[in-house]
Amino acid sequence: MFLTAAPYRACIRVRSSKRIMWLIVIGVALGGIFKTSAPTAAQSLKVKPDLKAPAPRLPNGKPDFSGVWARPGAQDLTRTVTNGNGTSTKGEPNPLPFTTWGQAQWDNYDPVKNGDYAGSCMPFGWIRSFTPHPMQITQNNEYISFLFEQSTMFQVVNTEGLPHRKGWPPTWFGDSRGRWDGDTLIIEAVNFNGWAKLDTLGHPMSADSKLTMTFKRPDFGHIQFKWVLDDPRTYTKPISNERVFVLTPDVEIMEYACMEGNLTSLLQGGVTPWTESRDQDTNVVYGRERDWPAYDQTTTQKLTGVIRSATYNAPYGSLKIEVDKKMSTVILAPPVRMDFRGLTEEMLKPGITVTFEGYASKQIKDEFRAITLTIGNRTTELR
Numbered sequence: 001m002f003l004t005a006a007p008y009r010a011c012i013r014v015r016s017s018k019r020i021m022w023l024i025v026i027g028v029a030l031g032g033i034f035k036t037s038a039p040t041a042a043q044s045l046k047v048k049p050d051l052k053a054p055a056p057r058l059p060n061g062k063p064d065f066s067g068v069w070a071r072p073g074a075q076d077l078t079r080t081v082t083n084g085n086g087t088s089t090k091g092e093p094n095p096l097p098f099t100t101w102g103q104a105q106w107d108n109y110d111p112v113k114n115g116d117y118a119g120s121c122m123p124f125g126w127i128r129s130f131t132p133h134p135m136q137i138t139q140n141n142e143y144i145s146f147l148f149e150q151s152t153m154f155q156v157v158n159t160e161g162l163p164h165r166k167g168w169p170p171t172w173f174g175d176s177r178g179r180w181d182g183d184t185l186i187i188e189a190v191n192f193n194g195w196a197k198l199d200t201l202g203h204p205m206s207a208d209s210k211l212t213m214t215f216k217r218p219d220f221g222h223i224q225f226k227w228v229l230d231d232p233r234t235y236t237k238p239i240s241n242e243r244v245f246v247l248t249p250d251v252e253i254m255e256y257a258c259m260e261g262n263l264t265s266l267l268q269g270g271v272t273p274w275t276e277s278r279d280q281d282t283n284v285v286y287g288r289e290r291d292w293p294a295y296d297q298t299t300t301q302k303l304t305g306v307i308r309s310a311t312y313n314a315p316y317g318s319l320k321i322e323v324d325k326k327m328s329t330v331i332l333a334p335p336v337r338m339d340f341r342g343l344t345e346e347m348l349k350p351g352i353t354v355t356f357e358g359y360a361s362k363q364i365k366d367e368f369r370a371i372t373l374t375i376g377n378r379t380t381e382l383r
Contacts, residue, residue: 051246055220059141064139068253069135071132071243074243075201078091089242108284128196133148209230292359300357356368
């Protein structure tokens with residue numbers, strides 16, 4: 001079985017005897033750019049703030065986003081969730097508008113076989129860095145710094161509307177520049193290496209992407225965050241995601257020693273090492289015979305039948321089901337995706353009644369490619 005959060009369970013968050021003094025570390029490393037930072041009342045541990053109070057301001061009058069923020073888990077960007085602590089994520093409708101190349105990257109993603117860069121403690125890239133682990137923001141008139149507890153990563157972004165830098169090598173986070181539109185902070189990132197994913201499940205982005213992130217602080221206790229990805233190589237139109245962050249003034253970020261937790265597992269094979277990108281331009285999982293264009297997507301069919309046999313493992317799952325005394329083959333998703341979304345091998349036993357929605361093959365009689373699979377009251381999206 002694919003363990004969806006293996007890289008996270010393997011990583012150990014190590015608490016030292018002293019809290020990490022991020023502002024000092026970054027200030028020294030970057031020549032003290034935060035010497036003129038705003039008053040620290042917004043992030044003081046000695047004051048219990050009113051989360052509905054007006055947002056604090058920088059000396060230049062712009063909103064000050066400083067503080068430690070709780071974020072929603074968005075391991076699958078197509079999911080919409082509101083959590084008890086007030087954080088939320090509004091997912092992009094599934095399926096995403098993949099190009100042929102983008103669909104191949106999505107189907108080919110196999111962290112069990114090829115490794116996941118996060119499990120090898122590589123930089124996460126912007127969107128995947130916004131994980132549930134705490135994040136601290138420090139800010140002054142000219143810069144904003146994002147201090148991610150996850151893997152002790154950080155990003156420092158100039159907010160004066162400067163142009164992108166020329167001649168810099170492509171990176172995981174890309175080249176990021178900030179500007180203001182009224183009280184909205186806009187950060188645009190380009191020049192990616194194309195290796196980062198948008199979430200744990202592996203939704204892809206290419207090196208050609210332009211990522212635009214907006215931050216609003218409507219009151220003291222909340223940040224409204226939205227990102228838009230313009231990536232014509234991967235998606236036929238821009239995709240986006242909206243989230244709400246909640247201030248957690250009683251939380252302090254701490255050291256996160258990813259390699260300390262993962263090194264043994266990487267060396268002993270418990271976590272597959274990621275050493276380089278293995279992206280391919282073609283769909284190596286389904287090939288042309290069973291890629292989506294091989295099915296009649298103009299007509300969605302919904303059938304109910306009994307499982308007579310099942311295959312779960314790579315490269316993709318499939319079922320033989322009996323519908324009205326007639327056998328049909330149902331092609332499922334790759335096992336990584338099914339397991340992540342809660343459809344396990346144990347659920348697909350012979351004799352189980354299932355309902356699927358899908359498309360009929362244009363070439364192979366009585367074969368379907370499933371969009372969803374329902375067992376009892378549980379429906380799993382497979383695309």
